[in-house]
Amino acid sequence: MKQPNGAKRAGIMDEEKEEHGIEQIIEQLLSALSEGEGNVHALLEEMRPEDIAEALDALGDEEMILIVHCIDKEIVADVLSNVEPDTLQVIMDNFGPEFIAEALDQMPTEDAAEIIDLLDVKSAAKLLELMKKETSVKRVLEYPEDTAGRFMSTHYIALNENLNPEKAIEYLRQKKRDENYYYVYVVDNDNKYKGLISIQELIFSHNEQTLGDLVEDQDIVAVPVEMDQENVAKLVEKYDMPALPVLDEDGRLVGRITVDDVIDVIREEHTEDMSKMAGTTDEELFAGSALKVARIRMPWLLACILGSLMSGAVIRFFELTLTHAIALVSFIPVIMSTGGNTGLQSCTVMVRRLALGSVSSYNVMENIFKEVRTALILGVVCGSFLYLITFFWRHNAYLGFIIGTSMFFAVSISSIVGMFIPIFFKRVNIDPAIASGPLITTINDIIGLAIYLLLSSLFLAHA
Incomplete structure (x- = not known):
């Protein structure tokens, strides 16, 4: 701007x-x-x-x-x-x-x-x-x-490849100083992009050369006009350039993108991802009425209500187990919350890795195995910790074993599910950020509760 x-x-x-x-x-x-x-x-x-x-x-x-x-x-x-x-x-x-x-x-x-x-x-x-x-x-x-x-900005300096540096500098002196120009973009007679020259390089170039000569062996780094803005930001970061040319499908120069533009994009993408992770949209930031804000938030909240009803159905299914071992009820919140939080951690980390491009088809299995190992370690630690608490609180080693084992599986599986959902969303071209927040928490609540009550039923049946 x-x-x-x-x-x-x-x-x-x-x-x-x-x-x-x-x-x-x-x-x-x-x-x-x-x-x-x-x-x-x-x-x-x-x-x-x-x-x-x-x-x-x-x-x-x-x-x-x-x-x-x-x-x-x-x-x-x-x-x-x-x-x-x-x-x-x-x-x-x-x-x-x-x-x-x-x-x-x-x-x-x-x-x-x-x-x-x-x-x-x-x-x-x-x-x-x-x-x-x-x-x-x-x-x-x-x-x-x-x-x-x-x-993209349509304010840029494009000069014909047949000009020499002296003519180019003379042209620059006539330009208004209302923009920061880092490069001169070199084009042919059809406005097709040939390369770029920094202002500093232009000043120290010999007049015997043309601009075309200066960019003859240059590797072309440019942005297609229909490239997604998030990928544009990654490209600017990768090549560490203050401005990149934007080309149409025929290779003609149509604009430029500066670091300032990319900063705005990064902020916008971050806001969008954070909104999706909270189960809303960035549109809410500009919503003028409470009714519009409520309309934006409502779909995810209704989905969470349905998910909670499914948790209720799971409890109903294992009602007989809970009746015979009422002590199990007091551990339902800790199993659900710990499993949900672990899955949310795993999901958030994976969403961030995907956003940064650190997970690709070449290293996805490496990331999966790393997360599985992490999930198992967390499961062992949390399960052992809850076993000790149950043993000293209830003075019942068998109950502690049931609770601790349930916690191990709930944490491990929730963490693995939290990792896989963003990867799956990415594979089917859905924004992985949607997987975070209300969705993953609700899914892992159901998973953790089902694992806990299923294992409790199996252990009690063989007690």
Whole structure:
């Protein structure tokens, strides 16, 4: 995202203001509001757009609107590009779509497209009609969601392969300094990508060479325009480059992706994974009403209720066993919770390994055997520990043996199941993060309870 116009805006970056963060900024804004618009203007002059946007998201609608009135036109676009969708909707309702459309036209195309994509269909259509960048924004929105084309920057320097370094440097001097350019991208007459040259390398190159000569033996590292954004982030990390070119299916240069873009992707992917692991979606973060939040959370909660009913059915099936050995009932919670937690640990670790790409078809068996060994060790330790507790508490070695053995199998099997479910989901192209949280906990509760009561019935039958 480009830096705001006006390089002299130092922003609130001193130690004292950093220490208090957004809370102090809000207090200052509210204090300035009480003293008049002139004070608000003066305060906003000292703030960066990112800080203003964060404050707007935290303020009530009335105060937010008053502050927006005081924002200089030259930084309105930079502020609005950083606010949350519900804040943007309130601003549009109060200032009109023309105000928002004008700001969107001042943003980089990819930022404007991202904002349009977050709004409801009616609001998005209205804004596009009013925008001068309608065609370019629509072109970005045509790319599949969560792909390189959706978040790439269309601001880059592409030079013909027949130019020499002197001509290239002369061209660079004429460019506006509103973007950070790390590389010059070299293309042929059909805009097909040939390679890249760092600005430093360009400066020290000999004029007898052309740009094509400089990239002739270069290994091409580029991002296909429809590559998944998570894979793009891994590619940038792998090659440790500040910016990568984005190519269409014909090998033509269409954009670039910078480290800044990748940081946003990593945060988005992390938020999405955490939401799935909690049995919800990242959409909840921007939901404006309690009813919408409840609708998002409800499916998993209903699934958990059904899972709990299955646990109840298991208890019902072994009701006779529990009647004859009532002491078994007091250990049901510890068996279920320990098995569930162990499975959740195993599942979370495997989900993380899959996300980092450290588990592949080449080493999956190695990871499986390692997790099985870990599960058995945990089972032995937890089972032995519970045996000792039961023996000293109930003074019954046989009951301790039943409880300890049940704990061993519950922990071991739950851990193995927790490992296999993400791998299975990955194999059938389902996000492994869904396997975490409510799903794996519910499954392992049922497994742990069934193992415990089944083994108890078998041991008691032969007692």
